[in-house]
Amino acid sequence: MESKAEQLMAEAEKSLKGFSLAKYFSGDKYEKARDKFTQAATQYKACNNYAKAAKAYGRAADMSRASKNDVDVTTDLEDAARCYVKANDTKTAADLYAQVLEQYEKGQMHIKAAKTCVSLSEITEGAAPIKWLEKASTYYRMQGSRASADELRQKVAEAKARLGDYKGARELYELLARDTLNDAVLRSAARKLFFMALLTQLATFTKENVMEDVAELRERFEEYQELDPQFDHLTREHMLVKAVIEAMEEESVEKMEAAVMDYDKICVLDDLKEKMLLRAKQALVGRLHDLR
Template identity: 85%
Template sequence: MESKADQLVKEADKSLKGFSLAKYFRGDRYESARDKFKQAATHYKACNNYTKAAKAYERAADMSRAYKDEVDETTDLEDAAMCYVKTNDKKTAAALYTLVLGQYEKNQMHIKAAKICVSLSEITEGTAPITWLEKAAVYYQMQGSRASADGLRQKVAETKARLGDYKGARELYEQLARDTLNDAVLRSAARKLFFMALLTQLATFTGESIMEDVTELRERFDEYQELDTQFDHLTREHMLVSAIIEAIQEESVEKMDAAIMDYDKICVLDELKEKMLTRAKHALIGRLHDLR
């Protein structure tokens, strides 16, 4: 199948070099060559040769540009970018996605622009993913897609937490929860968002100030319960936060471990939640060490 793809590329190149008729037929020539490059790319993908597929899509984009069709060119560049992602060439993929985004923005195709921003968030590093996710959320908001926008804002909060910006993550989780309370359809999600806000606050605890920290956590916990009546003593989230507050106030690492284990038996902790709870535990251990 790869040999078939190679042959299609050769045929496309030959048609471009060998064409000698009037200039009025150049558009047809480029369109025909584009079709062959796209067919070749499809065959390359079937063989898992994404490097050749990406280059074939780029050649197709060149053809689209030659006959001045921005829609086709944008489609070809996006296909090429996706193939480069498959080869782990994130730098080239990001460059192509940025070109595609520019076209979608120019044509006010906000949903497509949002999806490209999400793709960019998945292949960039550092704080760049946050920027792209925030931008995508704005595009969805502009189109009235609140659920999609909020989902991306949650990803922003999670990314902030993973990068260690616990304060920024807490503020965003809390804002999302408050906003959700005003929506009858989404209201049920508020509890878990408030819970994440509390976990990110726990992650900021230090041995030196843990007793002041837990008092502030208690106050915020009480406030969240007043705001969301579903965040009550019957929920696993409430049980865990209550038990952790009690363990810290009693300066008991054992009780804190037991509370976390009880929660994990029913609601398996993911890596991020476990990391934040571990930070709080280390703060408590640090407090006890300083008292000795």
């Protein structure tokens, strides 16, 4: 298959030689060259040679530009970007996705622009994914796709927490929970969002202010229960938060560990939740150490 791809690439390149692209080539010849490049890309993909597939799509994009076909340019660049991702060249992929996004924005194709922003969020690092997710959420809201927009806002909150912006994450989780309560269809999801808001608040605890921090956490916990009757004593989330608050008020590391273990037996904690609970535990341990 790869030899077939190489042959198609050679045929396409040969058909372009000996002419000035701007002067002599007709649109039909550009399109034929593009077809060969895209066929070569397909062959390369079948061989899992995504780097060469990406370059073939790049040449296809060149032909689409020459024939002034913006739709095909965008398609070719997007295909090339996907292949660069699979070839682990995320920098080039991000550059191409940025060009694709520009085209979708020009055409006011907001859903496609949103999906491109999500793709960018998946291959960028640091604070960049947050920027792209927020932008994608905005596009979905512009199209009236609230569920998709809120799903991305939750990813933003998670990304903030993973970067250590626990205050920003808590504020966004709470905002999402409050918004969800106003929707009869989505309100059942509010409990888990309030739960995440409380966990992110736990992650902000410091050994110097454990008692003040836990008092504030209890107030917010009680407020959330009033806002959402489903966040009651029968839910696992309620049980964990209540037990952790009581353990910290009693300054008992053992009771806190037991509460977390009981929850984890039924609802397995992911790495983010574990990290946030551990930060609260470390604050309590630090306080007890300083009191000795």
